[in-house]
Amino acid sequence: xxxxxxxxxxxxxxxxxxxxxxxxxxxxxxxxxxxxxxxxxxxxxxxxxxxxxxxxxxxxxxxxxxxxxxxxxxxxxxxxxxxxxxxxxxxxxxxxxxxxxxxxxxxxxxxxxxxxxxxxxxxxxxxxxxxxxxxxxxxxxxxxxxxxxxxxxxxxxxxxxxxxxxxxxxxxxxxxxxxxxxxxxxxxxxxxxxxxxxxxxxxxxxxxxxxxxxxxxxxxxxxxxxxxxxxxxxxxxxxxxxxxxxxxxxxxxxxxxxxxxxxxxxxxxxxxxxxxxxxxxxxxxxxxxxxxxxxxxxxxxxxxxxx
Numbered sequence: 001x002x003x004x005x006x007x008x009x010x011x012x013x014x015x016x017x018x019x020x021x022x023x024x025x026x027x028x029x030x031x032x033x034x035x036x037x038x039x040x041x042x043x044x045x046x047x048x049x050x051x052x053x054x055x056x057x058x059x060x061x062x063x064x065x066x067x068x069x070x071x072x073x074x075x076x077x078x079x080x081x082x083x084x085x086x087x088x089x090x091x092x093x094x095x096x097x098x099x100x101x102x103x104x105x106x107x108x109x110x111x112x113x114x115x116x117x118x119x120x121x122x123x124x125x126x127x128x129x130x131x132x133x134x135x136x137x138x139x140x141x142x143x144x145x146x147x148x149x150x151x152x153x154x155x156x157x158x159x160x161x162x163x164x165x166x167x168x169x170x171x172x173x174x175x176x177x178x179x180x181x182x183x184x185x186x187x188x189x190x191x192x193x194x195x196x197x198x199x200x201x202x203x204x205x206x207x208x209x210x211x212x213x214x215x216x217x218x219x220x221x222x223x224x225x226x227x228x229x230x231x232x233x234x235x236x237x238x239x240x241x242x243x244x245x246x247x248x249x250x251x252x253x254x255x256x257x258x259x260x261x262x263x264x265x266x267x268x269x270x271x272x273x274x275x276x277x278x279x280x281x282x283x284x285x286x287x288x289x290x291x292x293x294x295x296x297x298x299x300x301x302x303x304x305x306x307x
Contacts, residue, residue, distance in 0.1 A: 002036045005300055006055035006081075008072065010041035013064030014143045014165065022275040023061035026296050030059065033293045035300065042067065047075050057303045058083040059296070060272060065138065068272045069095035077305055084299045086271040087307030090243035094271045097137050097171050100242060107241035109234055110265045112253075114173030122170050123159035131175035134159070136166040147175065176265055178255030181221055183235035184273065184281045185248045186295075187302065190232035191284035195221035217280065219287055227254065230264060238269050245307045246299055249273040249281055 007030065009023020010016050020041070027037045038053050040046065042062060050058070058081050062072055070092030076083040086094070094100050101111045117127045122134055130152050135145040144166035146156040159170070180196040195218040221228065235250040251267045273281045275296075285295040 002034060003056045003300065004036045004038065004054075005030050005057045005059050006038045006040050006050060006053055007059045007061055008040050008042050008046070008067065009061045011062040011064070011067045011072075012043070013062070013066055013068075015063035018274060018276065019061055019063045019067065022063065022279070023059075025292075026059055026061050026275050029293045029296045030300065033297045035297075042072070046072070047079065050075075050079055050081060055081060057081070057300050059300060059303075060084050061275060063272055063274065064143075065095075069138065073307070080305055082303040082305050083307070084303045085246045085307075086242075086244045086248065090245065090307075091271050093242050094244065094248075094269045095138050097135070097268055098169075100269065101171075104238050104241050104266060104269075107237060109238050109241060110263070112173040112176055112265050112267065114171055117170050117172050119159040119164060119168050119170050122155055122172065123157055124155070126155055127172045128174060131177075133173045133175050134170045135173075137169045137171050138167060144170075176253035176255055176261075176263055178253055178257055178260060178263070179221075181223075181231055181252040181254055182280055183231050183250055183252070184284045185235055185239040185244065185250075186285065186288075186290075186298070187246065188236070190235050191281075192219060192287050193221040193223065193228055193231045194219045194280055194284060195223075196280075217283060219283060223254075227256075227264065234264070234266055238266050242269055242271075244269065244271055246302050247273065247281055247295075 007023050007027040010020050027039050030037050040049055058076050060083050062068060068091060070088045073088045073091050098116045105111050130148050131150045132148050181193055183193045184191045197216040199215060231252060238250045239248050249270045253265055255261045255263045282292050
């Protein structure tokens with residue numbers, strides 16, 4: 001019997017448009033692999049919709065709040081519908097960047113130094129000596145992220161805006177100069193390491209992530225063998241420390257500049273990384289010999305409850 005997969009997409013977060021693209025790409029790939037697919041644009045009535053659809057598996061292609069933060073996972077657990085990616089606790093932990101850092105650091109994973117501050121406090125005066133980074137504690141896709149450069153006289157005034165939509169709490173971290181690296185996990189298997197070279201930004205921001213030509217990907221990353229292996233080992237360690245399942249992706253900074261610190265740190269772990277045509281995980285999986293269809297099939301076959 002053909003398995004029936006509900007692809008959960010869209011949703012209620014700031015990352016809605018990216019989720020729609022991820023979900024549609026995955027839905028088409030699953031159909032090409034022979035699955036029966038129902039596309040669900042997730043709203044507040046998702047539990048009732050799923051109860052009516054009665055899928056065998058839920059493919060969670062949501063990004064951000066209400067989809068990647070343990071809430072959707074809890075709904076699926078209550079409905080006893082097997083689902084992809086991480087479970088309730090790991091999803092919630094990874095989405096809350098400050099708590100995720102504490103858990104990873106306790107497991108020996110190096111993370112940038114920093115603290116949580118209110119956005120209005122961060123708008124009044126520098127909360128760290130520049131350069132530093134400010135980012136919402138529970139957003140993804142680089143929404144609401146600021147790089148405060150050395151020599152800047154005042155902090156970002158956008159944080160004080162009345163229409164600020166990314167929450168009141170910000171994570172302030174020391175800026176780690178150097179190279180942007182990423183490594184995905186497929187179960188307990190680290191994939192290869194990519195170096196990301198943004199074309200027109202100082203960091204891997206929204207446009208670099210999702211606009212065609214917004215960034216160049218070097219796969220495999222040109223690193224010394226011991227550093228390359230260390231990145232893979234840390235991706236696994238972070239995945240395991242947070243209790244992730246299925247596919248996840250860890251993002252790194254590595255300062256190998258002449259006279260640099262040599263620091264290699266994990267910035268964050270994405271429990272539901274993008275699955276669009278410009279996304280990193282499908283690229284890493286392809287390098288490992290998995291077509292896009294084979295990757296999403298593996299994810300469906302890996303799905304379960306009690307994750």
